[in-house]
Amino acid sequence: MMLRLSLPLLLLSHSAYSMLLGWVESPGYPTGYLPYSSLNWSRCAPKGHTLSIRLIHLDLEDSQDCENDAVKVYSDGNLISVLCGKREFEELQSAVNPSLVSSPGGCLSLSFYSDYSNTRRHTGFRGFYSSQDYDECESDPDNRCTQFxxxxxxxxxxxxxxxxxxxxxKHTCTVGCTEDLSGLKKGDISSPSWPASYAENAKCQHTLSVEPHLQLELHFSDVFDVEQSPDGQCIDALRIVTHTGTLGPFCGNTPPPSPFLTHSHHVQIRFTSDGFGTNKGFSLHFVTRDKVCLAEVTPHSTAAPRKSEYHQGQTVTVTCDVGYAVNTQGTLALSSEYETTCLNTGVWSPSYSCEPVNCGFPDIPVDSILQLVDSDNPQTLYEDQIEFQCTSEYYILEGDDTYTCNAKGEWESGDGETKMPKCIEVCGRPKTHPANTGRILGGKDAKLGEIPWHLLIKEPRRGGASLINDRWAVTAAHVVENVEETSLVLYGGMVDAKQTRPAFIKSSDVVVMNSEKIIIHPLYTSGIKDRTNFDNDIALIKLASRVSLGPNLLPICLPEANSGLVENEQGTISGFGMTEKFDKMVTSVMLKYAHIGVYPVSRCRDTPRTKNNRHMVYTDNMFCAGAAGKDSCHKDSGGSFVLPMLAEGREPYYLKGIVSWGPPCEDRQFKGYYTKVENYLDWIKAEIAQN
Known part of the structure; x- marks a missing residue:
């Protein structure tokens, strides 16, 4: 409770204190002011004082809102009064002057003006200004004195x-209750004025300190009364501070448990109160006992054998929780356990922390299509999760998209897979679909994007190839036999062969691909001049770099194992080979396609003869297909036979055959032989994996 005390006033000489006072009046007072008269006046009160104006006379022209002649008074720049007309002395004293006062140490300003429209002469105004001492104790609620x-x-x-x-x-009254009791092994501590109500604004601190092998034990009395709010929050509070942290706050009517083991030889008892309340407080007795080691050696671990506490010389094995490992001197060890011994100082030695396993950033190549979602700041500790995505719409994620950091420090999918997922090319799904008619021999021109897997080989032998992923293509072996591995150039992403000419390449959308390696099937017989056997006519081409897939350059799907071929099933062939023009056979400038059917095996076995009147060899690694007026032709070799027949809504499409050999186009037998790709799936996958 704060009290105000009256002190005898000392008479100050004029030199010790000079009061601010004087008169302020309108121009020409008291004979009257003229039109267009004005006055600006300002004074400031000394520190701890206020400034007031007491008007004794006011006679101005009266007008609506004092818009003609007026006196305006401001306090610290804020308008506090606007006056005009005529006021009697009594009215000025009672209704006007009480408001013309500044704030403590503040300023008053006065402005007067008159216009031209006075019908008679008014005497104006006069006031007396003076400064007065401001009684902070009586009038200022913010003086903050807590007592007197x-x-x-x-x-x-x-x-x-x-x-x-x-x-x-310099405002708050408090008690001197800070005490250093270091060295004492027993004693008593209580709140100020115990057992009477404790003092307000208390900030007490009792310091206890004994030998390192001892700990302090606190015994609280049953009477415990520390102010608490209705919702359970501590208004006043008792706290116990040890080397491991602060215990509490404690308040209300329930004391801390006794005996209270601090497990520390250095303790501070801190008590604080606010400026209100009549609570009794607390009392405790402290003693010492030998230190023991706590059951928890380090967080996120267990100790064996298990006990509530351990004494000097006892040894335990600490085992980190699942997903945590021992950190020895800043290095996360592979081990999850270690042995430690209790010292007489109540600490374990050695003492290592158990920290969460860190799986680290997943091993993703810099140029990979695979990418982390929110990769700027991935969380990589035990049980953290990461999510993968492919950076291009022309790839799909093979495997789970979400991996979790497991207890072994490995990223693991929901299926238990620790290998990273892969981005697999979207295959056999062109953005544009051809019509159901046409033929290579003078057949229909393909539109851009209809057959995006078809690649053109111009030299040394004109032929085709099919893109099967972003680094590999497949073709007929006889197209690339005896060709230097790194000399082959393939063209894709176009349907007009003129765009592959050097003069047009830079200005066209054609994609130029160089070979890095050519792998011919080991059972294909190379170097035969008058060939009668095209068995195993298949080769792989590894590209020198990954191609950028797009709507005009996409891979074709490899067939599924044991999918087989159905007699008369309709498929689509494509190529830049020979076609009919004016009853002549010419090389096509445009990519052609045709829809043909699979012939029965019996018809395929009826093979044509060579110029030397020898039958061509037919094997189970081949099939034949054709249709009336439709067939692949010379220089279409290496191109694709895909199933199902290209038509919208029937995708994905599969590479079932590679254009291999057949009778001369001019014989018009319309029967071509194709390498059966299904028979070479294991070889293709093995070669790609090894290279």
Missing amino acids: CHNFIGGYYCSCRHGYHLDKD
Whole structure:
């Protein structure tokens, strides 16, 4: 409770204190002011004082909202009064002057003006201004004295009752309850004034300190009364501070458990109270006992054998929780356990922390299509999750998209897979679909994007190839036999062969691909001049770099194992080979395609003869197909036979055959022989994996 005390006033000489005072009046007062008269006046009160104006006369022209002649008074720049007309002295004293006062140490300003429209002459105004001491103790609720307030001219000061002292803020009265009890092995501590109500604004700190092998044990009395709010929050509070942290706050009517083991030889008992309340407080007795080691050696671990506490010399095995590993001197070890011994100081030695396993950033090549979602700051600790995605719409994710950091420090999918997922090319799904008619021999021209897997080989032998992923293509072996591995050039992403000419390449959409390696099937017989056997007519071409897939350049799907061929099943062939023009056979500039059917095996076995009148060899690694007026032709070799027949809505499409050999186109037998790709799936996959 704050009290105001009256002090005898000292008579100050004029040199010690000079009061601010004087008159302020309108121009020409009292004979009257002229039109267009004005006055600006301002004064400021000294510190701890206020400034007031007491008007004794007011006679101005009256007008609506004082818009003609007026006196305006401001306090610290804020308008507090607008006056005009005529006011009697009594009205000025009671209704006007009480408001013409500045804030403590503030300023008053006055402005007067008149216009031209006075019908008679008015005498104006006159006021007396003076500064007065401001009584902070009586009038200022913010003086902040918690007990006694004393006013003096220009300010105030605070004081305290007996037993209290003024805090550093010069306003708060508190008690001197800080005490160093270091060295004592037993004793008593209580709140100020115990057992009476404790003092307000208390900031007590009792320091206890004994030998390192001892710990302090606290015994609280049953009477415990520390102010608490209705919702359970501590208004006043008792805290116990040890080397491991702060225990508490404690408040209310329930004391901390006794005996209270601090497990520390250095303890601070801290008690704080606010400026209100009549609670009794607390009392405790402290003693010492030998230190013991706590059951928890380090967080996220268990100790064996298990006990509530351990004594000097006892050894335990610490095992980190699942997903945590031992950190020895800043290095996360592979081991999850270690042995430690309890010392007489109550600490375990050695003591290592158990920290979560870190799986680290997943091993993703810099140029990979595979990417992390939110890869800027991935969380990589135990049980953290990461999510994968492919950076291009022309790839799909093979495997789970979400992996979790497991206890072994490995990224693991929901299926238990620790290998990273892969981005697999979208195959056999062109963006544009051809019509159901046409033929290579003078057949229908393909539109851009209809057959995006078809690649053109111009030299040394004109032929075709099929893109099967972003680094590999497949063709007929006889197209690339005896060709230097790194000399082959393939063209894709176009349907007009003129675009592959050097003069047009830079200005066209054609994709130029160089070979890195050519792998001919080992059972294909190379170097035969008058060939009668095209068995195993298949080769792989590894491209020098990954191609950028797009709507005009996409791979074809490899067939599924044991999918087989159905007699008369309709498929589509494509190529830049020979076609009919004016009853002649010419090389096509445009990519052609035709829909043909699979012939029965019996018809395929009826093979044509060579110029030397020898039958061509037919094997189970081949099939034949054709249709009336439709067939692949010379220089279409290496191109694709795909199933199902290219038509919208029937995708994905599969590479079932590679254009291999057949009778001369001019014989018009319309029967071509194709390498059966299904028979070479294991070889293709093995070669790609090894290279």
